[in-house]
Amino acid sequence: GHGHLADALAAVHADGLVQAVGVSNYSAREMRSIAAKLAERGVPLATNQIEFSLLRRRPETGGLLATCRELGVIPLAYSPIGQGRLTGKYDASNPPPKGRSFSDHPMAEVDAVVRVLRDIGEAHDRTPSQVALQWIIAKGAVPIPGAKNREQAEQNAGGMGWSLSEGEVA
Numbered sequence: 698g699h700g701h702l703a704d705a706l707a708a709v710h711a712d713g714l715v716q717a718v719g720v721s722n723y724s725a726r727e728m729r730s731i732a733a734k735l736a737e738r739g740v741p742l743a744t745n746q747i748e749f750s751l752l753r754r755r756p757e758t759g760g761l762l763a764t765c766r767e768l769g770v771i772p773l774a775y776s777p778i779g780q781g782r783l784t785g786k787y788d789a790s791n792p793p794p795k796g797r798s799f800s801d802h803p804m805a806e807v808d809a810v811v812r813v814l815r816d817i818g819e820a821h822d823r824t825p826s827q828v829a830l831q832w833i834i835a836k837g838a839v840p841i842p843g844a845k846n847r848e849q850a851e852q853n854a855g856g857m858g859w860s861l862s863e864g865e866v867a
Contacts, residue, residue, distance in 0.1 A: 702731065702734075703738060703740075706718045706740065707735060707738035717741075717743035717744070718735060718740055718741075718742060718743055719744030719773070720744070720745050722745075722746070723747075728745055728765070732768050741769065742770050743771060744771045744772070745765060745772055746772075747773070747775070748775055749772065749775075749776075749836075750774065750783065750833065751814075752782060752810065753779070756772065765837070772839070773838070774838045774841060777829065777830055777833050777840035780793065782804075783814060783829040784826045785811050785814070785824070788807075789805050811825050814826075814828045817861065817865050823855060826842075826856070827853075828861070829856075830853065831859065834856070834857075835866045
């Protein structure tokens, strides 16, 4: 069970070595278990880091995000632009480099998603990836995009400070 892990995490929290406790890739059931064990020790579960994007919606459709809301856990979304697939710089005729995927996405499907991101982005003067990041925020998660350089970091920052309408999110 999660008892020993909760003991260890609560101990480093009590010692002031960490300010918050989070987990990664926990299912709803695992999250409930560790959250309950931590709560017995007076420590809230702060975050669950999960793969979540417009190309990987299972956390939303499978109830994980709802469980996060219920428990007061903040979902941190890694690979929020699908390893670059939602930037619009790749398509079926120019696929991303091999070996980039945790999950395989047919580029024809990706292209269809990017077309919608592009259309919505044009209305806001935003890029497809900025729309993809804003969609994650609209779903109550915090995107943690990677950046290889300043330009990409500035791109990511453009995902903040504006919002999508309900219709655009849908």
